[in-house]
Amino acid sequence: xxxxxxxxxxxxxxxxxxxxxxxxxxxxxxxxxxxxxxxxxxxxxxxxxxxxxxxxxxxxxxxxxxxxxxxxxxxxxxxxxxxxxxxxxxxxxxxxxxxxxxxxxxxxxxxxxxxxxxxxxxxxxxxxxxxxxxxxxxxxxxxxxxxxxxxxxxxxxxxxxxxxxxxxxxxxxxxxxxxxxxxxxxxxxxxxxxxxxxxxxxxxxxxxxxxxxxxxxxxxxxxxxxxxxxxxxxxxxxxxxxxxx
Numbered sequence: 731x732x733x734x735x736x737x738x739x740x741x742x743x744x745x746x747x748x749x750x751x752x753x754x755x756x757x758x759x760x761x762x763x764x765x766x767x768x769x770x771x772x773x774x775x776x777x778x779x780x781x782x783x784x785x786x787x788x789x790x791x792x793x794x795x796x797x798x799x800x801x802x803x804x805x806x807x808x809x810x811x812x813x814x815x816x817x818x819x820x821x822x823x824x825x826x827x828x829x830x831x832x833x834x835x836x837x838x839x840x841x842x843x844x845x846x847x848x849x850x851x852x853x854x855x856x857x858x859x860x861x862x863x864x865x866x867x868x869x870x871x872x873x874x875x876x877x878x879x880x881x882x883x884x885x886x887x888x889x890x891x892x893x894x895x896x897x898x899x900x901x902x903x904x905x906x907x908x909x910x911x912x913x914x915x916x917x918x919x920x921x922x923x924x925x926x927x928x929x930x931x932x933x934x935x936x937x938x939x940x941x942x943x944x945x946x947x948x949x950x951x952x953x954x955x956x957x958x959x960x961x962x963x964x965x966x967x968x969x970x971x972x973x974x975x
Contacts, residue, residue, distance in 0.1 A: 744769075745949035751799055752945060756938045763806070763837030763906050764931035767799040801900045801908070806837075806932040808924055814871045815841045815849075818927040823891040823918030826858040827851055827907065833858075834907035835892065835900070837929055849879070853905050859887030873925040893918035 751767045758764040808818050817839035819825065824835035834855075841857055844850045849857045849864040856863035859879070869882030877889035894900065898914045 745945050745952060748945050749942070749949065752938060752942045755933045756935060756942065759931050759933040759935045759938065761838075761906060761931050762840055763929050764933065765837065765900075765902075765908070766802040766804075766931070766933045767902070768802050770798050770800050801902075802932060804932045806930040808927045808929055810927050812926050814873075814926060815843065816926055816928050817841060817873060817889075818924045818929040819891060819918075819921050820924050821918075821921035823893045823921040824908065826890040826892055827855045828858055828863065829853075829855045829907070831903075832909070833912070834903060834909055836906050836908065838906040840928055851905075858890045860890050861887060864889075873923055875922040875924075877923045889923060891918040891921055891923070892916060 748769050751769060755766045803822070805820070808820065817825075819837060819839065824837060825839060827834050827836055836851065838851070840852055841849050842852065843866055844854065844856075847865050847867070849866060851857060858864070864879060864887040866879070866881040866886050867884065872880045873889075874880075877891055879886045879889065892915050894910055894914050894916060898910055900908045900910050903909050
């Protein structure tokens with residue numbers, strides 16, 4: 731079968747997956763601490779084999795396929811809220827959260843105090859410090875740039891801010907949480923915690939809409955190409971094959 735058919739079919743599937751990612755980004759343009767997902771494309775021949783590829787094979791069969799997505803770790807804008815329990819990470823790093831499903835990471839610092847006096851996320855999950863969950867006493871709360879939290883004049887703990895090596899597979903698990911292999915977790919050391927501020931999503935809605943329209947048009951072109959290939963194959967089946975033999 732014509733390699734062009736496979737290329738068009740693969741391209742259409744890739745565009746469809748890309749549309750899903752773009753739509754998800756746009757839907758979260760207003761989500762605190764959200765990180766946009768970007769498409770990752772690889773060569774279909776490189777993905778299939780490590781063997782040397784001839785020039786003819788490359789010219790006829792090499793095209794890009796969508797192999798997944800990666801998180802765009804670009805800093806989002808910091809917005810002042812005035813709430814002393816709101817926190818933003820300026821620079822690389824993630825807050826660490828303990829959930830019923832394990833340890834997750836987030837850039838959403840819209841925190842609150844639970845009935846037990848613990849610092850928790852909006853979902854009620856404990857925010858972790860260097861020594862575990864952080865308990866706050868009644869009274870004013872101050873947070874230093876290095877993440878040290880003081881409550882009623884006493885140190886309550888220090889936020890556990892972690893970072894990951896380049897290329898680490900961070901996966902969105904919902905609620906602005908991300909998961910990562912536990913072995914990849916490292917201590918962040920080039921950040922500042924901004925009290926009374928929250929980080930906006932790093933999605934640019936205008937750029938996202940332009941990207942959405944561009945990918946939609948590309949998908950429509952692939953659909954037309956597949957229709958042409960289908961017509962040619964139908965013609966071959968009905969007119970040319972009966973002549974054989």
